[in-house]
Amino acid sequence: MVSSVHAQTTRIFFTAMAFWGCVAAQAGSIQVQVADGAGKPLSDAVVFLDSPAAKALVKPVLGMEIEQVSRQFAPRVTVMPVGSTVQFPNRDTVRHHVYSFSPAKNFELKLYAGNPSNPVLFDKPGVVVLGCNIHDQMVAWMLVVDTPYYGKTNAAGQLTLAGVPAGSYRLHAWHAGLPVGAPAQEQPLSVTSADASVAVSLKGVSP
Amino acid sequence: MNLLRQFRSKYQRWGLVRRIVLLSVALLLLIQIAVQTVVRSSIEDSVRLNLQRELSSDERVWSRLVEQNAQRLQLGASVLASDFGFRAAVSSADADTIESALENHGARIGATISAFLNPEFRLTAMANPKDAGVTRQNLVEVGQSMARDGQQGRMALVQGRLHQFVMVPVRAPLVVGWVVMGFAVDQSLATDMQALSGAQVIIVNHSGETTRQVIYSTLPGPSTAGMALPADTRGTQKIGDEEFAIKYVALPGSADGLKAILLRSSPEAHAVFDRMQKVLFLIDGLALILFAVGASWLARRVAKPLDLLVTDTERLGRGDYSQPVNDFGRHDEVGNLARSFDRMRLSIQASQSEIRQLAYWDRLTGLPNQAQLREALLSMLAKESTALQHAAIIVLDLDRLKHINDVLGYSFGDRVLQVVAQRLTRLAQSEKALAARVTGGEFALLLGACDAERALAVARQITLAFEEPVTLDNQTVDLSAGMGIACWPEHADQVDVLLGRAELAMYAAKRKSMGTLVYDPSLDSGSAQTLSLLTELRQAIDRNELRLFLQPKIGLSDHRVSAAEALVRWQHPTRGMVPPMEFIPFAEQTGFVRYLTLWMFEAVARQWRSLQPAVGLLRIAINLSTRDLMDLEFPAKIDALLAQYDVPREGLCLEITESAIMDDPQRAEATLNQLSSSGYKLSIDDFGTGYSSLAYLKRLPVNELKIDKSFVMGMEIDASDAKIVRSTIDLAHNLGLTVVAEGVESAHIYDMLAELQCDEGQGYYMSRPLPASDFNAWRARWESQRS
Numbered sequence: 001m002v003s004s005v006h007a008q009t010t011r012i013f014f015t016a017m018a019f020w021g022c023v024a025a026q027a028g029s030i031q032v033q034v035a036d037g038a039g040k041p042l043s044d045a046v047v048f049l050d051s052p053a054a055k056a057l058v059k060p061v062l063g064m065e066i067e068q069v070s071r072q073f074a075p076r077v078t079v080m081p082v083g084s085t086v087q088f089p090n091r092d093t094v095r096h097h098v099y100s101f102s103p104a105k106n107f108e109l110k111l112y113a114g115n116p117s118n119p120v121l122f123d124k125p126g127v128v129v130l131g132c133n134i135h136d137q138m139v140a141w142m143l144v145v146d147t148p149y150y151g152k153t154n155a156a157g158q159l160t161l162a163g164v165p166a167g168s169y170r171l172h173a174w175h176a177g178l179p180v181g182a183p184a185q186e187q188p189l190s191v192t193s194a195d196a197s198v199a200v201s202l203k204g205v206s207p
Numbered sequence: 208m209n210l211l212r213q214f215r216s217k218y219q220r221w222g223l224v225r226r227i228v229l230l231s232v233a234l235l236l237l238i239q240i241a242v243q244t245v246v247r248s249s250i251e252d253s254v255r256l257n258l259q260r261e262l263s264s265d266e267r268v269w270s271r272l273v274e275q276n277a278q279r280l281q282l283g284a285s286v287l288a289s290d291f292g293f294r295a296a297v298s299s300a301d302a303d304t305i306e307s308a309l310e311n312h313g314a315r316i317g318a319t320i321s322a323f324l325n326p327e328f329r330l331t332a333m334a335n336p337k338d339a340g341v342t343r344q345n346l347v348e349v350g351q352s353m354a355r356d357g358q359q360g361r362m363a364l365v366q367g368r369l370h371q372f373v374m375v376p377v378r379a380p381l382v383v384g385w386v387v388m389g390f391a392v393d394q395s396l397a398t399d400m401q402a403l404s405g406a407q408v409i410i411v412n413h414s415g416e417t418t419r420q421v422i423y424s425t426l427p428g429p430s431t432a433g434m435a436l437p438a439d440t441r442g443t444q445k446i447g448d449e450e451f452a453i454k455y456v457a458l459p460g461s462a463d464g465l466k467a468i469l470l471r472s473s474p475e476a477h478a479v480f481d482r483m484q485k486v487l488f489l490i491d492g493l494a495l496i497l498f499a500v501g502a503s504w505l506a507r508r509v510a511k512p513l514d515l516l517v518t519d520t521e522r523l524g525r526g527d528y529s530q531p532v533n534d535f536g537r538h539d540e541v542g543n544l545a546r547s548f549d550r551m552r553l554s555i556q557a558s559q560s561e562i563r564q565l566a567y568w569d570r571l572t573g574l575p576n577q578a579q580l581r582e583a584l585l586s587m588l589a590k591e592s593t594a595l596q597h598a599a600i601i602v603l604d605l606d607r608l609k610h611i612n613d614v615l616g617y618s619f620g621d622r623v624l625q626v627v628a629q630r631l632t633r634l635a636q637s638e639k640a641l642a643a644r645v646t647g648g649e650f651a652l653l654l655g656a657c658d659a660e661r662a663l664a665v666a667r668q669i670t671l672a673f674e675e676p677v678t679l680d681n682q683t684v685d686l687s688a689g690m691g692i693a694c695w696p697e698h699a700d701q702v703d704v705l706l707g708r709a710e711l712a713m714y715a716a717k718r719k720s721m722g723t724l725v726y727d728p729s730l731d732s733g734s735a736q737t738l739s740l741l742t743e744l745r746q747a748i749d750r751n752e753l754r755l756f757l758q759p760k761i762g763l764s765d766h767r768v769s770a771a772e773a774l775v776r777w778q779h780p781t782r783g784m785v786p787p788m789e790f791i792p793f794a795e796q797t798g799f800v801r802y803l804t805l806w807m808f809e810a811v812a813r814q815w816r817s818l819q820p821a822v823g824l825l826r827i828a829i830n831l832s833t834r835d836l837m838d839l840e841f842p843a844k845i846d847a848l849l850a851q852y853d854v855p856r857e858g859l860c861l862e863i864t865e866s867a868i869m870d871d872p873q874r875a876e877a878t879l880n881q882l883s884s885s886g887y888k889l890s891i892d893d894f895g896t897g898y899s900s901l902a903y904l905k906r907l908p909v910n911e912l913k914i915d916k917s918f919v920m921g922m923e924i925d926a927s928d929a930k931i932v933r934s935t936i937d938l939a940h941n942l943g944l945t946v947v948a949e950g951v952e953s954a955h956i957y958d959m960l961a962e963l964q965c966d967e968g969q970g971y972y973m974s975r976p977l978p979a980s981d982f983n984a985w986r987a988r989w990e991s992q993r994s
Binding site: 099101106129130131132133136138139180 | 291
């Protein structure tokens, strides 16, 4: 299993190097296809590229919303850059008690209805798991990333990262099905000016 | 086998009652045993089934209990796991807080031990307030095994105690760890189980094939210590003194070795049935007793009447028919039997009395017969009575009955007998005597308390009673009878001897025409006296003591000695000359007379020639007895004698008495015919005393009549006797017979007879009987006087 992951990684690396030589310092769009170990496409997988250069380009997004609708978080998976603020509007008639014990952001919005007065600031990168203290089935994940190049796969397990300047990056892929507390899977990626496509195979994802 | 035979022979000797009782009780016992067996086996089945059902239900209860217990614990653990504060503590990895939260929540639900495991099942925190001896290692193992098997709870043996472990995830909101709680449940589960269902519980751990460890038992202590439990999952097991039905039940989520055993006490399950069976036994016992009593009563009701019937029938068997057979007033079979016996009794009684009538009564005369006479005499003598000093019996025999029967017919004779019976009955009534008909014309009168003198008086009365002749159908018959009297105890002390002697006297009386005779030993040929007489008489012939005497017969026309009657005299060596009356009747009676007759023939034949006169023939007459006439060889015997001494037959005359002929006229006639045709002269002796009819006489080949001396001797004084003599002489002459008159005792008679043209005379006037040797001399003298 380990050797197979390694081989895959190696394959992606070489493909990236080939693009790197052709489109240096040019922005390109990268098609990423994420699948689980069995090759099944994974939706709502989060992919982001970081590099020291990218870190400097982070721009927080303010006023993001994660709603509570029908006793579920929506969306269930959210990715955002560091420093973003998120509103947790309650669209249900019942109250919710949103909390997170995650190291990236430990917070608690005690029982409330409607829109809480203050948005929550996520100033550390990492995975934040949201829960509701009175609705155990309510789970949502937030990935706070230190880069502007991130995205979430669609139902077909695909996403496109556009406008990524050529350069050397590390590609991180994460999915909620990964074991609790497990870090995102990362791999190096060289981005050229030309469009490229990357297939990511996420091991250890439980459905 | 032997025992069975013994019992059988014993059984066969038993009475009806014991047999019926034994049999019915034995049958009942058999049925009861069968019922009890069925009941017992049903009870066993039922108890077994009940126990199994109860154990099945116990098993469900047990499972439920365990499940509920686990759920309760799980709930407690879940409460902790979902507590926000706890989750916050967990998230903050604050070990002290976690531990105190565990302790707090564990105490709330009574957990023995609580612990927190991280998602990788490493022990993060543990609260072990009761210091149950559960190690961290135990907890980790339990947690890991539960996680491995996907269980939320399991039973496990920790430090020798059964624990229920539950493990619930801590979500924040994803699983961030596990709360594991353990509870020591062995005692609580078992006691709850016992309280709920009543079943006993033993929790055991089989580790390996043979080792078994009892974790907990609701049974009182020591009894479980050494018990051997069956390997089977269900069955029975004896623990201590008690038997249990058992069932192995797995503990949910536990390792294989851990088992709960549910136990139900067999005796307890049996208790109700046992009580029922005890009652049944009691009822059976009562039924047996009732049955025995009832059967005995019933059997007695049958058997007792049978016993009484046996007594009754034994009485019937003894000939006592007087009492009716008791039918006990019953209308069942026994009553029928009794009534049937009674009918039998009546019919036997009737036929007995008829037999008695036939046996003891004379049908013709209605008098008691000889048998009854005999019995009456027996009972009279048997009384040993104080009053009865004497008894007498008169036996009488009608004269001439045979003659009456012959001439007038038997029915006439029977009617004569009936008349005689009537007269005797009348007499007997007045004399308080018993009259009986012995046989033929023979009757008897039994007189109690009577001596010979009175008996003679009664005999005279009988004679008087017979004086009136019997007239029937214009025929008149004179009655007369010979009577003999014998007295008790003088003449005999035994009934038959007494009767015999009375008869003997009667015969003697008849023979001697004496009317009545009282028994005297001299009459009795059977008596010792006569026996010796018989012996002497035999010796007399051998010793030549007999003498031939002759009494001459004189021709009344020529006064010559024409014939002589030969007579016998006994020259006894001691008694002298014995008169013929003393031994001739006796000889006739005993039959010895035949030897006398032959002796006479020989004596006469021997001397016949020497007795013949110079001129003419001396015919010598010899008396024949009845017995001689009955002897068919008699003619041949005398022929031989005459031939021996060369005596012509016409030289002899044979004298036969009327009565000798009449004893058996036919046979006498045959013999007489034979003698006559042989050439012997025949003479009827004692003519006029018998009853021979002239018609009969006419047929006989007779040459001569001898008129009985009673008539001849009466001629002188009695005109009628003279007439009889005369008419007899005329009659004889008319029949061509010569006439001899006996008893010529005087010259007057001699002359009268001569005048009546009687042929010959014989008597004392001429001569007494003379010794044969003197005869010739006497003849010479007589003839010299007459000529």
